[in-house]
Amino acid sequence: xxxxxxxxxxxxxxxxxxxxxxxxxxxxxxxxxxxxxxxxxxxxxxxxxxxxxxxxxxxxxxxxxxxxxxxxxxxxxxxxxxxxxxxxxxxxxxxxxxxxxxxxxxxxxxxxxxxxxxxxxxxxxxxxxxxxxxxxxxxxxxxxxxxxxxxxxxxxxxxxxxxxxxxxxxxxxxxxxxxxxxxxxxxxxxxxxxxxxxxxxxxxxxxxxxxxxxxxxxxxxxxxxxxxxxxxxxxxxxxxxxxxxxxxxxxxxxxxxxxxxxxxxxxxxxxxxxxxxxxxxxxxxxxxxxxxxxxxxxxxxxxxxxxxxxxxxxxxx
Amino acid sequence: xxxxxxxxxxxxxxxxxxxxxxxxxxxxxxxxxxxxxxxxxxxxxxxxxxxxxxxxxxxxxxxxxxxxxxxxxxxxxxxxxxxxxxxxxxxxxxxxxxxxxxxxxxxxxxxxxxxxxxxxxxxxxxxxxxxxxxxxxxxxxxxxxxxxxxxxxxxxxxxxxxxxxxxxxxxxxxxxxxxxxxxxxxxxxxxxxxxxxxxxxxxxxxxxxxxxxxxxxxxxxxxxxxxxxxxxxxxxxxxxxxxxxxxxxxxxxxxxxxxxxxxxxxxxxxxxxxxxxxxxxxxxxxxxxxxxxx
Numbered sequence: 001x002x003x004x005x006x007x008x009x010x011x012x013x014x015x016x017x018x019x020x021x022x023x024x025x026x027x028x029x030x031x032x033x034x035x036x037x038x039x040x041x042x043x044x045x046x047x048x049x050x051x052x053x054x055x056x057x058x059x060x061x062x063x064x065x066x067x068x069x070x071x072x073x074x075x076x077x078x079x080x081x082x083x084x085x086x087x088x089x090x091x092x093x094x095x096x097x098x099x100x101x102x103x104x105x106x107x108x109x110x111x112x113x114x115x116x117x118x119x120x121x122x123x124x125x126x127x128x129x130x131x132x133x134x135x136x137x138x139x140x141x142x143x144x145x146x147x148x149x150x151x152x153x154x155x156x157x158x159x160x161x162x163x164x165x166x167x168x169x170x171x172x173x174x175x176x177x178x179x180x181x182x183x184x185x186x187x188x189x190x191x192x193x194x195x196x197x198x199x200x201x202x203x204x205x206x207x208x209x210x211x212x213x214x215x216x217x218x219x220x221x222x223x224x225x226x227x228x229x230x231x232x233x234x235x236x237x238x239x240x241x242x243x244x245x246x247x248x249x250x251x252x253x254x255x256x257x258x259x260x261x262x263x264x265x266x267x268x269x270x271x272x273x274x275x276x277x278x279x280x281x282x283x284x285x286x287x288x289x290x291x292x293x294x295x296x297x298x299x300x301x302x303x304x305x306x307x308x309x310x311x312x313x314x315x316x317x
Numbered sequence: 318x319x320x321x322x323x324x325x326x327x328x329x330x331x332x333x334x335x336x337x338x339x340x341x342x343x344x345x346x347x348x349x350x351x352x353x354x355x356x357x358x359x360x361x362x363x364x365x366x367x368x369x370x371x372x373x374x375x376x377x378x379x380x381x382x383x384x385x386x387x388x389x390x391x392x393x394x395x396x397x398x399x400x401x402x403x404x405x406x407x408x409x410x411x412x413x414x415x416x417x418x419x420x421x422x423x424x425x426x427x428x429x430x431x432x433x434x435x436x437x438x439x440x441x442x443x444x445x446x447x448x449x450x451x452x453x454x455x456x457x458x459x460x461x462x463x464x465x466x467x468x469x470x471x472x473x474x475x476x477x478x479x480x481x482x483x484x485x486x487x488x489x490x491x492x493x494x495x496x497x498x499x500x501x502x503x504x505x506x507x508x509x510x511x512x513x514x515x516x517x518x519x520x521x522x523x524x525x526x527x528x529x530x531x532x533x534x535x536x537x538x539x540x541x542x543x544x545x546x547x548x549x550x551x552x553x554x555x556x557x558x559x560x561x562x563x564x565x566x567x568x569x570x571x572x573x574x575x576x577x578x579x580x581x582x583x584x585x586x587x588x589x590x591x592x593x594x595x596x597x598x599x600x601x602x603x604x605x606x607x608x609x610x611x
Contacts, residue, residue, distance in 0.1 A: 019453035024462070031469035139348070139601075143593040145545050147552050148568060148586030155575040155582065255460040259549060273461055277468050285465065292458035300456075 009304065013297050020293045021074075021286075025067050028285055034059060035083045035280040057083060070286065079287050084279040089287045092272065097291075099169055100261070100268030104253035106184055107191035112246070115196045119203025120235060126208065134200065141197025146190055150263040153186050167265035187264040191256060195249060202245050207238040240311050244303050251299035255292065342606040349602020352595035359592060363411035372402035374409040374562055385571075385578035394584050397570060403581065406562045407588055413563040414589070417478055418544035418596075424482025425543075426536040429489025430525070436490070437497025438520050448494070455487045463546065467555035477556055481543050489535050496528035530607030534600055541596035548589050564589045 036053055039045040054060045058069065073080060079089035122134040158166030165171065170180050210216065211234050219229045257270030265271070269288055276284035333341075343349060362369050377399055388395045394403040436447040466472075466480050500506065501524065509519050544564075550556030551565025559566055564585045571581035 015449075016452055016456055019449070020456050023453065024457065027462070028465065028469075031466065033469055136348075139594060139597055140590070143541060143590055143597050145548055145586055145589045145593070147549050148582070148589060151568065151572055151575065151582050152579075152586065155579045159576045160579070252458070255458045258461050258464060259553075262553070270461075274464070277465050280469075289458060289461060292461065293456050296458065297456050 006305070009301055013301060016297055017290075017293065018071075020297075021071060021290060022067070024286060024289050024293075025070065026063065028282060029063055029066065033280060035282065037280065070283075074286070074290070080283040082276070082281055082284050084276065084281045084284070089283045092284065093269070093287050093291065096267065096269045096272045098268075099266060100253060100257050100270065103184060103187055103261070103266055103268060104191065104250075104257060107188040107195070108250060110188060111192040111195035111199060114192070115199035116203055116239075116242075118196070119200040120207055120238075122200070123204045123207035123211070124230065134204070138197040138201045141193050142201070144193060144197075146194060147259050147263060149193065150186075150190050150260065153190060154263075157186060167263075169267055187260050187266055190264075191260055194256075199242065199246060199249075203238065203242055206241050207234060210234050210238040240307070243306060243310065247299050247303040247306070248296075251292075251295040253295075339606040343602050346602035346605055348598040349605075352598030352602065355591060355595040356599065359411060359588075359595075360415060362408055363415055366405070366408040366412060370402065370405040370408055372405040374406050375401065375560055377401055385574055385581050387578070388580060395578070395580060397581060398574065403567075403584060406567060407564070407585055410562040410564045410567055410585065411588065411592075413474070413557055413561060414544055414547060414565070414592070417474065417481070417547040417557075417563075418540045418592075420478045421481040421485065421543035421547070422536050422539035424478060425485035425539050426489055426532060428483065429486035429535075430493050430532060432486065433490040433493025433495075434497055434520050434525065437494035438501055438516070438524070440498075444494070447490070451487050451490050454484070459484050460546075464550065464553070464555060467550050471558075472556075474557060477547065477550070481546055485539060485542070489532065489539075492531055492535060493528060496531065497524055500524045500527055530603075533607060534604045537596060537600035537603055541593040541600070544589065544593055544596070 034054075035057065036050055036059070039050060039053070051060070058066060061069075070080075077090070079093070081087065082089055082092055085092070118134060122131045125131045154166045157164045164186055165183050166186075168183055170183055211230075216229060216233055219233045220226075224233075257266075257268055258273055259270070260266065261268045261270035262274050269291070272284065273288050275281075276288065367373075385398050386396045388403075394407065396402055397406070432447050432451070436444040463480060463484055467477065470476060470480075472480060497520075506519055506523055509523050514523070547556055548563065548565030548568070551563045552568050554566070554569060556565055557563045559570070567585040568582055571578070571585070574581050
């Protein structure tokens, strides 16, 4: 990997993100309805006042002009103010990023700790009963409608057994470490289910691919212990393709959080997105979607770079 | 020369046909057969819902009004708080959920195949343009966008299918493009060109059939994804609206009764899980059966 490749890859992200912002802006703004709809049926708000409000928000301008203005401001870091709350968008978004990363990070660590050993274990015991059980369990995980699993977990652990709180980030007036831990168990396990299943399967197949290669036979032939062959020669190389999948899923945290955060009343970006959607809060919606998109694009870029660092065979020109 | 070719074709042992080999491989995949059987049963039950169940999906039993009743012999999966038979509602929900899942996946496949075929066949600027478009759409967080669009448009059933299918073509497009790139320089394509075959004939009569395996697999798997997406949207009140029952909006109604009647929420979700699981098993089996490299 050389410097010019890096610069070129980084520069390509600019038109990519421009394209994304163009599509998002027009799709959101062209959809019927708008932020002033909440006042439309309110008799104490006159049509003239509505027009004034639209003018103040800049919504009376032609859409291309609105886009150019938004883009200019957004690129300079002026993300504007929320139509609903009047708060600065940047501040609101940053406030909500923390709980989302807290939840996403916890579930990621949980998923990693389970998926990698499970996948390796399953690969080493290919075609045995435990491998078969793992395969069926991972298919179940991949096929799981997580909003339903959320309901079932809430029903069992919060409503019937009353072991865990059913929603929220913390108990009001408490908020200690143990209290937060109790609150995060359900949503984090839920988010982890799908990742454990899909990463586990991926680790398994990657491990099987690597263990079938010639150099593994060589390693065995020269008399290395099975342990050394499996872990030093097999496992480390099997992890390389897994890194890509895991990194891309990390960027998808915003997407995944929308459903989980809504069900568990978790005050993160996902719930902010739903709130902003209900109020047609365009500046907040655009900001959140762009954050999600930037995360996707840059993780992609980063993965390519990390890939070439951990696998010396890969050289980008 | 003529003799030589003749000899070559006659001396070659007759290969097992593509279909026969696929069926033989599919038969070895027990989970895929389980999936197929489950889907056939579900599909038939959905189509013949009015015959399978003697209740109608919105028919109320006035005697059972007020509180959900537990599963019993008269009502296999119980009734909801309005005295409606839960089993019947789930069967009718299957109609909508399966229909949306299938048609969204077909739309996504159609778009993806068209875009991928054009990009892979024509190459040059057509390829650059279409693949940059694919890159852009792939860089959008799709789930939030689908949720926002459904929230804004309050879509009808066909529109919902268009939204789900219209934002799910990118994977297929990349896949088909790759297949076309590797197949467009083969001898049989050259032969068709020499015989004056038109571009569309070469693309859809000669190349596409050879790329059909991976496309079938990705379509199958897309059905599962679309069913989950539709039920998630309907669960949040953004998809199919009541009184039309779908597995998603049946869950919405039942979530108020988690304490007193948890079975009400359990069954629609179990149906989603079993359906998507069957679809994924089937897709996995088809992958094994149709992969020419194995």
